Amino acid sequence: MTISEQPATLRERKKLRTRQALIDTAVTLFGERGFDSTPLDALLEQVEVSRRTFFRNFRSKEDVALTAVKQLWDVYLDVFDGIEKSGPLADVFLSAMLTTLERMDEGWYRRFPLTLRLIADSPALDGHTLRHCAEVQAEIARQLDEQNRLELRLLIEFFVAAWRCALDEWLPDCTPGELPAILRRVCSTMNSALSLEA
Structure with a gap:
């Protein structure tokens, strides 16, 4: 299985889109502002997700980065x-x-x-x-x-x-x-x- 393969159900695809938005935004945001100086809340605000949603996908700020x-x-x-x-x-x-x-x-x-x-x-x-x-x-x-x-x-x-x-x-x-x-x-x-x- 390659990393580009898509899940089958709508719910799984929506979850994957949220996860991917967190990944892409994290790399861009941390790159612009610096990882250590950018709080997790800044990432959540940009992607418009809750802490609960974030922690369903990642263990920590380091994990997503x-x-x-x-x-x-x-x-x-x-x-x-x-x-x-x-x-x-x-x-x-x-x-x-x-x-x-x-x-x-x-x-x-x-x-x-x-x-x-x-x-x-x-x-x-x-x-x-x-x-x-x-x-x-x-x-x-x-x-x-x-x-x-x-x-x-x-x-x-x-x-x-x-x-x-x-x-x-x-x-x-x-x-x-x-x-x-x-x-x-x-x-x-x-x-x-x-x-x-x-």
Whole structure:
């Protein structure tokens, strides 16, 4: 299932529209005013929803701001769970992310760079992102049934570091079609990076 698929019933579609309005408005509003300095009530006022409606959709202000990040890793974990795991694990990690990026829609590619900039400007969001990333890494290890193996933990860390380096190169222009190629290039340099000498 891709993130662009629509639910069947009118009630579900209405709920999805409200959720999407909260997501889109949050990224724009927080980007304009700053995440830390924008109260939740300002978002609710713009979307014209109650606190009750908001908390039926999201756990917190941080949760709505990080939707694009969480969507990415939710899809990644789903892809990784179903992918054939043979050959070098680094290649499996990369293949799963490339498939994940193919499943992201245009709206996600618009929101994701804005979300990354919000994270860079907010210590609170940065902290939430780091915690979420740790949870994702633990789930990857769990799917491989090797939570305590040092080599696996290091490899997962290396892949996440490669992903972050790819995002750093992608962020200035944020052309959707370029991110997979940048990620491939960054991952291909991992071995040579590990053999660098002082």
